[in-house]
Amino acid sequence: MARMAAAVGALEGALAAAEGKPFFGGDAPGLVDVTLGSVIPRTRANEALTGTRVLDAARTPLLAAWAERFGELDAARKVLPAVGDVVEYLETRLRRSNVVIARKQ
Structure with missing residues (x-):
């Protein structure tokens, strides 16, 4: 879990470095966005099954x-x-x- 937290923190930092742009590459989605975006449903499903939030607005709002x-x-x-x-x-x-x-609620 520590490695996941570090990776999520790095992604948060990359978005912070984008200086307010909506996507990793700027104003429009690019390769990084598409690559990471493809795992959003699986990530959300894992969150539902385990109760562990990865995409947590409190910890990583960007x-x-x-x-x-x-x-x-x-x-x-x-x-x-x-x-x-x-x-x-x-x-x-x-x-x-x-x-x-044992689904976590």
């Missing part, structure tokens, strides 16, 4: 706002799966692996 902004892009809405669908998929995979699922 990153949390970026994730919301990215998810609102028309292109992202067209291709990214719904978080609920990812949760359902992960639960199915875990059940098949005989992993006990």
Whole structure:
């Protein structure tokens, strides 16, 4: 978890260095945004299953706002799966692996 916190902190720092621009590369989404944006549904699903917040507005407000902004892009809405669908998929995979699922609320 410490490595995840360090990575999230680095992303928050990168957004701070963007000097108020909405995306990592500036005014429009670029390669970094698309790459990171593709894992938002999986990250949100993991948060739902474990109760551990990664994209937490209290700790990383710039990153949390970026994730919301990215998810609102028309292109992202067209291709990214719904978080609920990812949760359902992960639960199915875990059940098949005989992993006990205790959803955190």
